[in-house]
Amino acid sequence: MRELAIGTACALALFLLLQGVNVLPFVVLAALVFALYRWIGIPGLSVRRFVPLAPAERNEGVTFDDIGGQGSAKQELLEALTFVTEAERVRAMGIRPLRGILLVGPPGTGKTLLAKAAATATRSVFIPASGAEFVEMYAGVGAQRVRELFRRARETARRSGRSSAVVFIDELEVLGGKRGRHESHLEYDQTLNQLLVEMDGIRGDEEVYVLVIGATNRPDLLDEALTRPGRFDRVVRVELPDREGRRQILELHTRNKRLAEDVDLDEVARETFGFSGAHLESLANEAAILALREGEEAIRQRHLLEAVEKVIMGEKLDRRPTEAERYRIAVHESGHALVGEWLDPGSVASVTIASRGEALGYVRQAPQDDPYLYTQEYLENQICRALGGSVAERLVLGSASTGAASDFDQALSLAERMIDAGMTRLGVVSRETLPPALRHRVLSELMAEMESRTRAIVEENRERLERVARELVARERLGGGELRQLLELPPPAAEAGAGDR
Ligand code: ADP
Numbered sequence: 001m002r003e004l005a006i007g008t009a010c011a012l013a014l015f016l017l018l019q020g021v022n023v024l025p026f027v028v029l030a031a032l033v034f035a036l037y038r039w040i041g042i043p044g045l046s047v048r049r050f051v052p053l054a055p056a057e058r059n060e061g062v063t064f065d066d067i068g069g070q071g072s073a074k075q076e077l078l079e080a081l082t083f084v085t086e087a088e089r090v091r092a093m094g095i096r097p098l099r100g101i102l103l104v105g106p107p108g109t110g111k112t113l114l115a116k117a118a119a120t121a122t123r124s125v126f127i128p129a130s131g132a133e134f135v136e137m138y139a140g141v142g143a144q145r146v147r148e149l150f151r152r153a154r155e156t157a158r159r160s161g162r163s164s165a166v167v168f169i170d171e172l173e174v175l176g177g178k179r180g181r182h183e184s185h186l187e188y189d190q191t192l193n194q195l196l197v198e199m200d201g202i203r204g205d206e207e208v209y210v211l212v213i214g215a216t217n218r219p220d221l222l223d224e225a226l227t228r229p230g231r232f233d234r235v236v237r238v239e240l241p242d243r244e245g246r247r248q249i250l251e252l253h254t255r256n257k258r259l260a261e262d263v264d265l266d267e268v269a270r271e272t273f274g275f276s277g278a279h280l281e282s283l284a285n286e287a288a289i290l291a292l293r294e295g296e297e298a299i300r301q302r303h304l305l306e307a308v309e310k311v312i313m314g315e316k317l318d319r320r321p322t323e324a325e326r327y328r329i330a331v332h333e334s335g336h337a338l339v340g341e342w343l344d345p346g347s348v349a350s351v352t353i354a355s356r357g358e359a360l361g362y363v364r365q366a367p368q369d370d371p372y373l374y375t376q377e378y379l380e381n382q383i384c385r386a387l388g389g390s391v392a393e394r395l396v397l398g399s400a401s402t403g404a405a406s407d408f409d410q411a412l413s414l415a416e417r418m419i420d421a422g423m424t425r426l427g428v429v430s431r432e433t434l435p436p437a438l439r440h441r442v443l444s445e446l447m448a449e450m451e452s453r454t455r456a457i458v459e460e461n462r463e464r465l466e467r468v469a470r471e472l473v474a475r476e477r478l479g480g481g482e483l484r485q486l487l488e489l490p491p492p493a494a495e496a497g498a499g500d501r
Contacts, residue, residue: 062116068252068277069245070110076236077101077114084122084164084211091205099202100212100231102172104219105238108278111215112170114238118213119166127153127167131174134191142175142191150198150210157208164209172214173221192223199231240276243269249277253284258298268304270366271349275311283307305479309352313362323473328393329353329361330472332403334465335392335458336363336385337483342457343381345489351468352477366480376423379414383447384454386411391454392465415446464488 009030013023064074083090083098090097101118103111112128119126129149134142153165169175176192202210214232216222226232241249247269254265272280286307291299330353337351340363349366390404422428424442458465464487471486472478478486 060116061120062113063120064114064117066252067110067113067117068247068249069241070114070238071245073103073105073114073236073238074117076234077103077118078121080234080236081118081122084124084209087164087209096230097202097209098211098233099199100214100226101234101236102219102227102232103213103215103236103238104217105215106217106240106276108276109238109240110277111238112168113277114236115166115168115213115215118211119168122164122166122211123162124164124166124209124211125153125157125160125162127156127165129167129169131169131171131176134175140190143194146175146191146194146198153210154206154208163207164211167210167212169212169214172216172226173218176214176216176222176226192225196225196231240274241280243273246272246275246280249280250284253281254299257284257288260296260298260300262301263299263304264301265304267301268308271305271308271364273366279311283311286310305350309350309364309477312364326353326473327469328397328401329403330469331392331396331465332389332401333361333363334468334472335388335390336407337388337468337478338392338461338465338487339388339454339457340365340385341484341487341489342461343384345491346480346484348483349480350477351472351483353472374417376418376421379418379423380450380453383411383414383450384457386414387451387454388458391451391458395455395458395462396466396469411447411450412443415443415450418446419443461487461489 013027016023016026064078067074080098080101083095087097103114105111115128116126118124127149134145149167153167157163157165176195199212202212212232214226219227219235227235247265250265250268254263268283272283275283283304284307287299287303290303290306290310294303296303333351333353337348340348347365349364351361351363353361386407389407390400393404394400418424419426419429419434419439419442420431424446426434426438426442468478468483468486
């Protein structure tokens with residue numbers, strides 16, 4: 001229909017042109033009207049599609065094998081997908097078709113990858129969208145786009161001879177936030193309502209089965225209507241990968257890269273606690289760039305380890321601190337490292353004073369296993385470790401600096417956790433009924449105790465600390481092994497005061 005109109009218009013314009021009529025004003029006018037119609041929409045005019053959606057993206061053949069870690073998420077998702085792969089049987093059993101799966105987890109953990117793999121596994125077309133695309137100032141546009149999305153999913157599947165489509169909506173909370181909360185709430189409500197209508201319309205016996213996969217990091221913001229049975233029925237949690245998961249992801253992203261003999265991905269995985277899959281992908285890329293810059297043929301372990309820091313802290317800063325500042329930073333970081341090693345030998349992975357991003361320097365810990373819960377001893381040690389920097393500054397340089405502010409925040413929040421977990425002299429307390437003054441007093445006592453414990457450690461090892469600080473100024477970075485060599489701490493068992501450690 002549209003093609004016919006365009007064709008006729010072109011023919012008419014050509015005809016008039018040949019007749020010697022000046023058609024330019026008509027063409028300009030037509031272009032203007034078309035632009036207005038397409039981008040803004042004309043109020044009151046019911047147009048089927050005046051806003052183009054992102055072109056249907058192919059799922060690039062991503063399979064579940066291309067996703068590292070996420071064992072339980074994959075398992076749950078695969079189970080849910082039998083609804084699609086065995087739609088006939090499901091229907092025969094009178095089971096309601098599965099309409100929506102919600103992937104919940106932090107950014108960069110592979111939710112999009114999982115949705116793509118789900119499309120591949122079910123031989124579905126993959127139609128991606130983001131919640132933000134549906135939010136417009138003009139009433140009705142969002143709802144229109146939702147309708148268009150589902151229509152396009154069905155049409156694309158039909159055209160490519162598939163019997164199912166996966167509609168992937170990233171940042172679902174933007175589109176599916178609780179109703180009545182937004183300023184232009186009418187628009188939001190209409191958009192969300194349209195999504196509900198579309199989902200309710202999925203019966204499972206149409207020509208094309210549409211499965212909606214939503215992704216969000218904030219399930220708490222979603223309107224309850226979305227999580228009600230029959231809509232996003234399945235919730236699959238996609239967590240940050242654990243050590244084994246991180247190793248698998250690193251393997252996947254170094255598959256197409258040349259690795260030197262000395263590369264130990266296990267070690268890199270251990271050093272990257274808290275990294276998401278996207279961070280690890282970027283790490284592998286950074287390591288390759290570093291190797292290239294050094295003119296190496298293959299990526300070496302040191303490239304990977306340097307890339308870890310690069311990803312954490314961003315690019316190296318151009319502005320370098322002065323010599324005096326550098327020594328202060330070195331003392332501060334050595335303080336953290338010394339206390340860390342004293343309390344938990346072998347726990348420091350590296351210490352650096354190279355300024356990157358926001359931090360002036362940092363000590364990285366190497367957790368042996370990702371902990372699920374924390375003991376009182378662990379929390380106390382962490383507080384001492386956090387205080388180690390400022391205590392060292394005061395002891396060695398005679399004064400503290402503003403560099404310790406975030407350490408104090410960390411120490412305080414750990415101390416708050418201890419109070420809430422009933423680990424202080426107050427015993428088990430209720431957060432609500434505990435008088436703020438008492439809470440403050442106990443917090444101060446706890447911090448004072450931890451500080452004096454930290455001071456004792458630093459005083460006893462002052463020479464060692466200064467040795468490390470000097471070396472740090474010279475070399476900027478010390479690996480865990482190098483640090484331990486420099487510190488020469490006596491083995492814990494041989495120490496008379498081993499109880500302290
Ligand atoms: P999300 O949708 O959760 O924000 P993505 O799926 O878009 O995350 O992941 C972004 C990128 O990070 C992917 O393209 C991939 O390179 C990498 N990535 C994330 N998680 C994984 C994983 N589990 N396995 C392999 N690569 C991953």
